[in-house]
Structure formats: C-alpha cells, structure tokens
Amino acid sequence: MPDTIIFAFKFFATAVVTHILVCRLAPSGKFMFNGLLVGFFSLALACAWEFKIGRADFLALYMLLTAWLAYLMFFINLLNSVTLKMLERLAEAPGGNLSGEEFNNIFNEESGIKARLADMDKNGFIKIEVEHITLTNKAGQFLKMIFLARKILSVNRAG
Amino acid sequence: MDFFDIYRTPSENFILYGALISFCLFVICVLSAKLASGKNCYTKLNRAHMLIFVPYISACLFFAFSLGEINLSLLPVLAAGSFIYFTLHYVYLFAIVGLIKKSISVNLLADIAGLDRGEKPGVALSTFLACEKEKLAVIRLDRLNQMEILNMAEKKDDIYTITPRGRLIDRFGGIILKTWNLRRL
Numbered sequence: 001m002p003d004t005i006i007f008a009f010k011f012f013a014t015a016v017v018t019h020i021l022v023c024r025l026a027p028s029g030k031f032m033f034n035g036l037l038v039g040f041f042s043l044a045l046a047c048a049w050e051f052k053i054g055r056a057d058f059l060a061l062y063m064l065l066t067a068w069l070a071y072l073m074f075f076i077n078l079l080n081s082v083t084l085k086m087l088e089r090l091a092e093a094p095g096g097n098l099s100g101e102e103f104n105n106i107f108n109e110e111s112g113i114k115a116r117l118a119d120m121d122k123n124g125f126i127k128i129e130v131e132h133i134t135l136t137n138k139a140g141q142f143l144k145m146i147f148l149a150r151k152i153l154s155v156n157r158a159g
Numbered sequence: 160m161d162f163f164d165i166y167r168t169p170s171e172n173f174i175l176y177g178a179l180i181s182f183c184l185f186v187i188c189v190l191s192a193k194l195a196s197g198k199n200c201y202t203k204l205n206r207a208h209m210l211i212f213v214p215y216i217s218a219c220l221f222f223a224f225s226l227g228e229i230n231l232s233l234l235p236v237l238a239a240g241s242f243i244y245f246t247l248h249y250v251y252l253f254a255i256v257g258l259i260k261k262s263i264s265v266n267l268l269a270d271i272a273g274l275d276r277g278e279k280p281g282v283a284l285s286t287f288l289a290c291e292k293e294k295l296a297v298i299r300l301d302r303l304n305q306m307e308i309l310n311m312a313e314k315k316d317d318i319y320t321i322t323p324r325g326r327l328i329d330r331f332g333g334i335i336l337k338t339w340n341l342r343r344l
Contacts, residue, residue, distance in 0.1 A: 005235055066250050070246065073254060082302045091330075112298075120264060133271055134281030146259050149259045153190070
C-alpha cells in the first residue's frame with residue numbers, strides 16, 4: 001500500500017511542477033486547458049509506467065486523477081470565489097476597512113454580472129449582440145445536463 | 160505478473176471495498192432523503208457523510224482486529240480507504256452539487272433560458288440585468304456574511320474590518336497566485 005501512495009504522489013508532484021513551469025513560462029490565460037492537458041499526460045504516463053512494470057494499480061490511478069481534480073478545483077475556487085475577491089478588496093482598502101455601501105458599489109451588476117456574461121460570451125455559451133443575449137447550442141446542451149442533475153438530486157433552484 | 164492482485168490481505172480488501180460501499184450508502188441517503196435540496200444542503204450533506212464514515216471506519220478496525228491483522232501496516236490502508244471515501248464526496252458529488260446549485264455562471268445561464276420565452280430568441284440585456292439585480296444583492300450579502308462566519312472579517316456599524324486570519328488567507332492566496340503566475344478573474 002505505501003508503494004501505491006508513493007507512486008501516485010510522485011506523479012502528482014511531477015505534474016504540479018510541470019504545471020507551474022507551463023503557467024510561468026507560457027502564460028496563455030488558458031489555465032484550465034493547460035491544467036487538464038498536464039493532468040491527462042500525467043495520467044497517461046502513469047498508465048504506461050504501470051503497464052511497463054506489469055501491474056494494474058487502479059487505486060494509484062484513482063489517487064492521481066482525484067488529487068489532480070482537487071488541485072484544479074482549488075485553483076478554480078481561488079480564481080473565481082466572490083468571498084475571496086471581497087477579502088482581497090478589503091485587504092487593499094486603507095486600514096482594511098470597507099463599509100457595506102462601498103461593497104455594494106464595488107460588487108454591483110456592472111462588475112458582477114457583466115464580467116460573467118463577457119466570460120461566457122468568450123467561452124461560447126452565449127452571444128451578446130446589440131444589447132441582446134442569446135444562448136448557444138453549447139449552452140443548451142450544458143443546461144440539459146444541469147437540469148437532469150438537478151432532477152436526480154432533487155435540487156429545485158439555486159440556494 | 161501481478162495484475163489485479165496487489166491488495167492481498169482480507170483487511171485491505173475490506174477497507175478499500177468498504178469505502179466504495181459506504182459511499183454508495185451515502186449516495187442512497189442523499190437521493191432518498193433529498194439532502195441536496197433546501198437551503199443548508201452543504202451542512203446536511205457533510206453531516207450525513209460523517210455519520211456514515213464513523214461506522215465504516217469502526218467496522219474496518221473491528222474486521223482487522225477479528226482477523227488479528229491490526230498492525231502499523233494497516234495505517235496507510237486506512238488512509239487510502241478514507242481518501243477514497245472523502246474524495247468521492249468532496250471532489251465529485253459535492254462539486255456537482257456546488258455547480259448545479261451555487262455556481263453564479265450556471266444560474267445566470269439557467270435564468271437566461273428561463274427568460275427566453277418570447278418570439279425573438281434570447282433576452283434583452285437590460286431586462287436580464289434588472290431581473291438579476293436583486294439576486295446579486297442576495298449573493299453579495301450572503302458572501303459578506305460568509306466572510307464574518309469564517310472569521311475573515313468583522314462587522315461593526317456596517318463597517319467591515321479584515322481580521323488577522325483574513326489577512327493571512329489573503330496573503331496565502333496572493334502567494335499561490337503569484338507562484339503560478341495567475342490573476343483573479
């Protein structure tokens with residue numbers, strides 16, 4: 001069992017170092033794409049290595065895959081979390097103080113919703129043309145999956 | 160060749176397969192008791208998850224003890240079993256619930272789909288922003304409360320002040336982002 005853990009850890013650590021190098025040396029702004037690519041190669045390499053030594057340690061592969069997904073989730077939260085963005089603004093404010101009204105001005109619909117809409121437009125989920133928003137087919141398919149998952153888990157609406 | 164036969168002792172198998180079975184039991188609880196619905200779904204999910212973990216780990220120890228396989232080499236196996244049980248929840252199920260329920264972008268998309276009922280496909284940006292304004296205010300208040308609950312900020316007379324813990328978390332996040340050469344969206 002320690003072999004399994006060490007095996008997964010070695011590949012995970014190598015993938016993290018590779019990902020840092022990719023992010024630092026080729027900053028493309030495509031964090032997720034780079035992350036998924038490095039994770040995929042790391043997993044493929046681990047599979048090839050296991051095949052070479054003649055054992056199928058699925059637990060090690062599960063550990064590697066899951067640790068990598070958890071690593072990506074950590075960064076997604078760090079980059080997108082509204083709470084952490086608020087904390088950042090609070091830390092930057094003189095004396096570390098901000099009133100509720102100042103938060104309302106900073107995190108208004110202009111910065112909150114429009115920035116998200118622009119991001120979704122960039123990623124091909126919506127089209128914004130002449131002050132009009134339309135959903136793309138990609139968003140339609142994505143929403144079908146979301147609604148299905150909501151139905152299975154009995155999630156009626158955001159909460 | 161040692162294919163598919165690397166976990167040899169009955170205790171190892173019990174712990175590893177037990178983690179999968181316990182997680183399946185947890186999923187059955189989530190679906191039958193509709194734990195992902197309602198307001199405090201995260202708390203309910205985590206509580207149920209821990210409630211099943213305790214008998215799982217106790218059963219593992221009891222099984223190993225009954226076979227006389229209690230020794231230090233069981234520790235990494237228990238760690239691996241716990242890893243499976245916790246990650247299946249926190250990395251997969253919890254993330255799905257977070258995405259379908261709490262994600263702002265997913266909710267915006269769902270709202271666009273909900274408003275898109277006219278003859279012309281889509282929705283006017285102004286109409287959409289007006290509908291979302293109130294929801295954004297709720298989210299803003301929720302996240303401000305979350306900062307207080309997590310002891311990252313203190314509120315006094317509508318003034319929020321960052322706490323030492325909040326400053327530490329912010330600095331830590333800053334160092335991570337700088338190391339990976341990333342910027343917040």
